[in-house]
Amino acid sequence: MTLLGHEPCSLQNLPAEVRVSFESETRPLVCHEKVLYLLDQRCLPRTVQYLACTTIEEVATAIREMVVRGAPAIGIVAAFGFAQGVSALAHQGIAYDEAMIDRLDQRLRQTRPTAVNLMWALDRMTGLAKRLFQEKTLSPEAQVERLFAEAQTIETEDVASCRAMGMLGASLLKAGARLQTHCNAGAIATGGYGTALGVVRAAFAEGKCSRVYVDETRPRFQGASLTAWELHREGIPVTLISDNMAGALHQAAQVDAIFVGADRITANGDTANKIGTYALAVLAKAHGIPFYVVAPRSTYDTTLTSGALIPIEERDAREVTHVGEQAIAPEGVSVWNPGFDVTPADLITAHINETGVLYPPYTQAIAAAFASTQL
Numbered sequence: 211m212t213l214l215g216h217e218p219c220s221l222q223n224l225p226a227e228v229r230v231s232f233e234s235e236t237r238p239l240v241c242h243e244k245v246l247y248l249l250d251q252r253c254l255p256r257t258v259q260y261l262a263c264t265t266i267e268e269v270a271t272a273i274r275e276m277v278v279r280g281a282p283a284i285g286i287v288a289a290f291g292f293a294q295g296v297s298a299l300a301h302q303g304i305a306y307d308e309a310m311i312d313r314l315d316q317r318l319r320q321t322r323p324t325a326v327n328l329m330w331a332l333d334r335m336t337g338l339a340k341r342l343f344q345e346k347t348l349s350p351e352a353q354v355e356r357l358f359a360e361a362q363t364i365e366t367e368d369v370a371s372c373r374a375m376g377m378l379g380a381s382l383l384k385a386g387a388r389l390q391t392h393c394n395a396g397a398i399a400t401g402g403y404g405t406a407l408g409v410v411r412a413a414f415a416e417g418k419c420s421r422v423y424v425d426e427t428r429p430r431f432q433g434a435s436l437t438a439w440e441l442h443r444e445g446i447p448v449t450l451i452s453d454n455m456a457g458a459l460h461q462a463a464q465v466d467a468i469f470v471g472a473d474r475i476t477a478n479g480d481t482a483n484k485i486g487t488y489a490l491a492v493l494a495k496a497h498g499i500p501f502y503v504v505a506p507r508s509t510y511d512t513t514l515t516s517g518a519l520i521p522i523e524e525r526d527a528r529e530v531t532h533v534g535e536q537a538i539a540p541e542g543v544s545v546w547n548p549g550f551d552v553t554p555a556d557l558i559t560a561h562i563n564e565t566g567v568l569y570p571p572y573t574q575a576i577a578a579a580f581a582s583t584q585l
């Protein structure tokens with residue numbers, strides 16, 4: 211498969227430093243000498259291969275085509291793509307101005323609409339680029355270095371947040387808990403370690419997770435192809451179910467707690483996450499199972515008062531009518547394919563972010579957390 215005009219690379223063909231980084235820990239990306247190497251998540255679990263992006267255009271395509279996906283991961287990748295965009299201007303000797311910076315920002319911002327980490331990372335990068343531009347104390351080349359360093363910082367901070375959330379989430383569990391998750395909120399959806407799967411990893415290490423039930427996550431199968439892959443290769447006991455088995459699983463009293471990630475959390479605690487999350491939360495409520503949302507501060511959008519205001523990505527009908535190349539529905543049938551849904555705050559037992567565990571009433575808890583921690 212080719213994409214972005216590049217042949218995919220196997221692990222062996224990557225530069226040595228990049229290979230070591232991918233081998234040492236499960237991660238979605240490595241930036242090395244201004245080239246962004248992405249694990250091609252569309253090929254998992256069959257094939258582990260990588261794509262090298264050298265331009266903002268390639269990065270935008272990689273986000274849109276879901277080579278990389280997951281809210282924190284697309285924010286980090288966009289930050290590096292933005293730095294590559296500024297770098298290209300500097301390299302061509304173009305004296306860039308604020309309007310050009312805005313155009314680079316827009317190119318990436320328009321790739322996917324729901325996960326607010328993308329906008330958060332671009333706000334941070336664009337703000338810095340404009341400050342550097344106005345200050346005029348650094349050469350264009352030094353400004354580019356500073357932007358790549360900022361993208362690297364965003365990545366490093368995200369991994370630290372995931373680890374902190376993992377410990378906080380694990381502290382809520384008793385020994386041997388049976389957990390459930392939806393979609394992929396793992397290492398490859400973040401800088402590394404994962405949000406919901408960060409809790410699973412921390413809990414497993416502490417003897418507080420005996421099994422994880424993973425919803426396959428129709429229609430893109432992130433649960434089956436990514437979450438099950440991440441957990442299985444680390445030896446964490448995983449049981450895959452199709453999405454419509456969750457009710458029976460809960461009825462059979464097989465789940466002690468549910469942890470999911472998020473793509474956008476509004477000021478009242480409503481949470482957009484992968485389609486199917488809402489149905490799972492309703493089931494959890496009906497069966498008295500605690501339902502936790504695990505997401506860093508970069509996933510909060512306190513400019514929105516409720517989840518009804520979150521833009522929900524509508525995706526191609528083919529994702530529903532086909533499995534791979536195989537049609538499973540009559541040609542021309544009408545399809546509705548929202549990529550995300552909104553779980554109302556009253557179905558959420560607690561929100562876990564890197565600064566703590568927030569309990570209802572969320573409007574007050576989130577406002578207080580933001581007031582005290584410079585979100």
Ligand code: MRU
Binds near residue numbers: 393400404483549
């Ligand atoms: O469409 P995707 O695969 O980008 O959606 C990802 C999800 O919904 C994840 O569950 C969410 O981003 C949480 S990521 C830690």
